[in-house]
Amino acid sequence: MPVIRFLREGCDVECYPGENLREVALREGIQLYGLKGTLGNCGGCGQCITCFVEVADGATASALSPRTAVEDQKLRRRPQGWRLACQALVQHSVVVLTRPQVGLPDKEARLAAALASPLPAGPTSWPAPPETEAEVEQEAGGEEASSAAEEGRL
Numbered sequence: 207m208p209v210i211r212f213l214r215e216g217c218d219v220e221c222y223p224g225e226n227l228r229e230v231a232l233r234e235g236i237q238l239y240g241l242k243g244t245l246g247n248c249g250g251c252g253q254c255i256t257c258f259v260e261v262a263d264g265a266t267a268s269a270l271s272p273r274t275a276v277e278d279q280k281l282r283r284r285p286q287g288w289r290l291a292c293q294a295l296v297q298h299s300v301v302v303l304t305r306p307q308v309g310l311p312d313k314e315a316r317l318a319a320a321l322a323s324p325l326p327a328g329p330t331s332w333p334a335p336p337e338t339e340a341e342v343e344q345e346a347g348g349e350e351a352s353s354a355a356e357e358g359r360l
């Protein structure tokens with residue numbers, strides 16, 4: 207699975223190829239918005255311009271889907287590496303900086319450290335769904351077993 211390496215937060219998050227960057231960040235509890243966006247955002251419609259992220263390494267810019275027409279319009283006065291998280295789909299592993307407008311004092315050091323350990327490329331398609339009833343039951347049994355194991359740990 208592609209990995210999103212969040213530079214500011216210092217964490218890696220796995221996602222499926224094609225997932226929306228904003229949705230992955232919110233699901234994982236990443237603070238994507240500044241004060242204005244926290245108080246009110248458009249919910250991912252590309253209208254509020256508060257979900258900025260910076261693709262930290264220019265070489266991985268193709269890891270996200272191409273800029274949309276909305277981004278071309280809304281980001282025309284912003285650096286080229288900036289994206290709206292709600293408009294970007296993750297295609298391959300990528301390093302991103304959330305809230306780039308805030309700045310990050312040790313950004314260069316963090317970026318160097320983040321790029322020092324390579325990101326897995328990840329697959330380019332979703333896993334195939336199970337085809338037979340036996341496979342479905344096998345997967346369900348595996349999930350039950352792992353749930354039971356987790357409960358045992360608690």
Ligand code: FES
Nearest residue numbers: 250252255257292
């Ligand atoms: S959430 Fe409003 S522009 Fe992305």
